[in-house]
Amino acid sequence: MRDQPVLSLRVAAAEAIAPTLRRVSLRAADGARLPPAAAGAHITLSLPASGHARPLKNAYTLVSADLEHGYTLIVRRTDPTRGGSQHIHEALAVGDVLEASVPHNLFALHSQAKKVLMIGGGIGITPLLAFIAALRARGTRFELHQICNSADLRVFAALIGAQPGEAVHLHAGRSTFDAAVVLGAQPLGTHVYSCGPAALMDAIAAQAAALGWPASHVHREDFGAAGGEPFTLTIGTSGARITVAADQTMLEALEAAGIDAGSLCRGGACGVCALPVRAGELEHRDHYLSADERQSGAVVMPCVSRARGDSLVLDI
Numbered sequence: 001m002r003d004q005p006v007l008s009l010r011v012a013a014a015e016a017i018a019p020t021l022r023r024v025s026l027r028a029a030d031g032a033r034l035p036p037a038a039a040g041a042h043i044t045l046s047l048p049a050s051g052h053a054r055p056l057k058n059a060y061t062l063v064s065a066d067l068e069h070g071y072t073l074i075v076r077r078t079d080p081t082r083g084g085s086q087h088i089h090e091a092l093a094v095g096d097v098l099e100a101s102v103p104h105n106l107f108a109l110h111s112q113a114k115k116v117l118m119i120g121g122g123i124g125i126t127p128l129l130a131f132i133a134a135l136r137a138r139g140t141r142f143e144l145h146q147i148c149n150s151a152d153l154r155v156f157a158a159l160i161g162a163q164p165g166e167a168v169h170l171h172a173g174r175s176t177f178d179a180a181v182v183l184g185a186q187p188l189g190t191h192v193y194s195c196g197p198a199a200l201m202d203a204i205a206a207q208a209a210a211l212g213w214p215a216s217h218v219h220r221e222d223f224g225a226a227g228g229e230p231f232t233l234t235i236g237t238s239g240a241r242i243t244v245a246a247d248q249t250m251l252e253a254l255e256a257a258g259i260d261a262g263s264l265c266r267g268g269a270c271g272v273c274a275l276p277v278r279a280g281e282l283e284h285r286d287h288y289l290s291a292d293e294r295q296s297g298a299v300v301m302p303c304v305s306r307a308r309g310d311s312l313v314l315d316i
């Protein structure tokens with residue numbers, strides 16, 4: 001987060017709402033007003049993590065942001081656990097103070113949408129919870145399809161709190177959700193928002209394109225998925241070598257080595273973390289670069305993309 005304003009947030013409340021879900025409420029450490037955040041916004045938290053000399057930075061969607069309750073997050077404990085979610089589930093306590101970015105919104109609701117179709121997978125429900133509150137307040141028609149494990153059905157239903165007449169559908173697994181049927185039944189002017197596993201969002205985007213939806217009406221929330229083969233990153237200007245572990249992103253490895261590449265979405269969507277590449281083959285996982293830019297191999301989004309091979313040289 002080069003040169004970006006930083007917030008100091010105090011943990012006001014933290015509770016387990018399911019064995020793998022923890023809800024955390026954050027307020028300004030000095031009691032001041034927090035910057036406002038519209039539905040779909042996220043913050044990046046700096047979290048201490050065992051085995052790491054520097055804090056890890058993780059992006060979390062705000063489930064709610066209001067003057068009364070501050071910012072609220074719901075964090076899934078990942079398996080295998082990575083530093084950020086492990087700290088939030090095992091160590092974070094009321095009164096702790098964390099450093100965070102100001103809220104950014106790359107997944108905002110379109111003000112002209114006649115209807116909003118929301119499709120969530122697993123913990124991808126978090127921005128949709130903020131959307132539901134905003135859409136109820138606006139009086140905009142919406143339809144929600146949330147796909148999850150059967151173990152999460154009850155807790156997700158409680159979080160959504162469907163009101164009479166609302167089109168809320170909870171699916172225990174993908175088998176009862178048919179993207180072609182759901183997208184094909186929407187009136188003109190509908191915007192679709194998906195958040196969840198990349199495969200689900202790719203399927204929604206492909207189906208929407210096949211049905212002729214305008215690209216401007218199809219929105220997705222990408223948060224980076226770490227993981228892949230380990231490789232060695234070489235800093236071209238200094239020759240310094242950094243190992244990117246199997247469960248780590250290139251951006252995290254750079255930050256752990258004290259190199260701040262800058263970031264915003266940490267999910268391959270905004271382009272802020274772009275770095276020039278001097279040598280090496282790339283596995284692009286972002287949704288920002290054009291086909292030509294990918295083909296050139298000159299730029300990489302280190303928050304999600306990796307080396308296709310055992311080494312990569314950055315031109316920094």
Ligand code: FES
Pocket residue numbers: 262263264265266267268269270271272273274286288301302303304
């Ligand atoms: S931080 Fe947004 S693309 Fe990497």
